[in-house]
Amino acid sequence: MNSMNPARQAPVTTADKIFETMQREIVEGQILAGSKISEPELAKKYQVSRSTLREALNRLEKCHLIERKANVGSRVVECTVKGLLEIYIVREALEGMACRLAASAMQDAEIAELQQILAGHGQEKQLQDGVAYYQEEGDLDFHYRVIQGSNNQQLINILCGELYHLVRMYRCQFGMNSPRATRAFDEHKAILNAIADRDGELAEMLMRRHIAASRKNIERKLEQESN
Amino acid sequence: MNSMNPARQAPVTTADKIFETMQREIVEGQILAGSKISEPELAKKYQVSRSTLREALNRLEKCHLIERKANVGSRVVECTVKGLLEIYIVREALEGMACRLAASAMQDAEIAELQQILAGHGQEKQLQDGVAYYQEEGDLDFHYRVIQGSNNQQLINILCGELYHLVRMYRCQFGMNSPRATRAFDEHKAILNAIADRDGELAEMLMRRHIAASRKNIERKLEQESN
């Protein structure tokens, strides 16, 4: 269900394939966060020329998974607490706005479809109570569809194209098996209700609170760990 | 005053220089919006190899000034009304949030400095009453500094790195000699007062209204023209 999530145009060129492979390996931590990227080494590993690899690196940089410095090279981004919280802030602002727009722009049919998906998540949740992984995938799925519903191409590009995989990376590497699953599910329902009521203002507020609550949950958890 | 605006790391490599040159030419319209980009042609024009040119194209794509399709090529983005309004929406969300953060994060000294800058703009405005150009530059300057003041690197990257020049492009090509100069100046003052009062909530609201007012102003103007 999630595999069709990204705004993916089927990888046609070989640089596309290398890009997707590396993207997955970075997100899942097989290429370590913060590690230096050696162009000759990776070119050999994937059996492509350095030009092709560099093309892939350029796209990884576009979705904020690596950082480049001239004449020095590329590094995988580090997963810091500060960075994670910064992303939540950006998401709060952008997804809140997306939600407001979606309340105006989404078709009735789209809303109905999303309601069905959400109901499906609810059943899965009941069945697999406590197992948060699917809920997490479902969470991304819900957010993804609301963003698409905004019908604002800039917004969609930034959230689904440039930030999406960075969010996934943090989820993977910080192992977020949210204890908020149940509450998050209810919040999703409330947000969708506001959208269905065409109440953009309320929808934005609920989405912002929803994301802010996740952020504060992380802050609290990390605070505890440091004690 | 504006030339030091972008988060520019001095261009060290030749691809950097080509990138900056093309960036300027696209923003100012010397390379026409919507036009197709011929790699061989431009490589000859700038006297560099295609590899170097493609490196520059990759960065232009990062700041949303061109779009690429696999096996087809690159085009300069088109300046459409829809696109312009979409950007205003994104800015409303992100700069509003930046403003909220700035109210907490900016140092007293930074705030004082910004107050002086704003006062300077006020004098210029009085002197050159009606001439909106400097005010427009000043507008970007003000927004830029507030964004920096948020101290959120993700936010700064998106707004100052990826969207900044696209905004400039629209300003250039739609010829926005704002009749809102006076009002915008007053709004800036109110925003800065809220920041100085450390009232993040108010600061966000004022910034959002400020940007939304600009957007509606554009909508109104374009609506009139179409009649």
Place this chain on the structure above:
DNA sequence: TTTAGTCTAATTGTCGACAATCCTCTCATT
């Protein structure tokens, strides 16, 4: 006249080699 198909020319993607820059280790000097 229109449409389908094919062929040619041009453009983009990929490759390997060379040039320029940076990092590190060594050695000399204070």
Place this chain on the structure above:
DNA sequence: AATGAGAGGATTGTCGACAATTAGACTAAA
């Protein structure tokens, strides 16, 4: 011992050529 200069090795940036794909023109058939 600490600091600085310099050489060596490795990495990144740039180049020109080849391969793969696309766009456009031309022909032929319905």
